[in-house]
Amino acid sequence: MNYIKLLVSVAFIAFSTISYSQSKVAHIDSQSLISQMPEVKEAQAQLEKLQKTYQTEIEASMKEYQTKSQTYSADAQNQTEVTNQARAKELQGMEQNIQQYQQTAAQDIQQKQADLLRPLIEKAKEAIQKVAREQGFDYVIDATPGGAVILSDGKDLMADVKKELGF
Template identity: 50%
Template sequence: MKQVKKVAVALVLFVAATGFVKAQSTVAHINVTELLSAMPEMKAAQAELQKLQETYKADIESSMTELRNKYTQYQSEASAKTKEENEKRAVELQGFERNIGEAQQAAQQELAKKQAELFQPISEKAMAAIEKVAAAQGIAYVMDSTQGGGLIVAKGKDLLPEVKQELGF
């Protein structure tokens, strides 16, 4: 009877251990940052953002140049003007500086909004491809192996090649 119990316990432990190993095999990883940066749509979106950023930068630099020119002009004419005119000009320059600061903030907000608008569909497409590849391979969990993303050891299956193939590149 003791032999039967020992065999039964050994069998239960064996089944539990193989179940645990099987559960571990349903985990994979992918470097999402690498995937996104390799996607052609991402490169096009980044180029569009760069172009928009350069446009905003040129506009703000133009305004800064105009401000410096007015400042220089007002400084050179200050001795020929009355105190009230100089004060009025100082207030005008401060308003101009404030407008430039507001334009910089608006540009940053517009860039962030445009980035979110451009990157969201790309990210959704990548996630759908990851989910499709994982489901096709019977993988229950996919971890992001991007550096600093919390994954310490990546000895499991890497889905990056299959997801790239799914996306067509």
């Protein structure tokens, strides 16, 4: 009888120690958090302004290209073959310049987006780490849709991190 009590006591202590030593895990959808940060609106406004600037310039170049193309087509019969070839080469150069400018614009916009988001991502990461440490979590898993969610039974830190960020 005493042997059974001793065995039960040892088993209880062993299971208590095992469960006590387990890591605390929480999760948060960091993409959702960042999209809700007030600073994102300013970043989006800057990106939209840059996109509109590029779009306006591209549209102006396209209009100039179309106007020249129509003018050259209408006047082609009255010009020499050398002139028509030079005009065709000019139009081809314009078209290449427009395409190159579109690619440059897309790259610039992408770079600007990365530059604007980098400090927001860092700020969110620091807030998540601070809240997780304050609440004693060992691991925080990013539960962003499409991301690898290992465990979502842990506490969701979204409300606490938003509070830490002041929104």
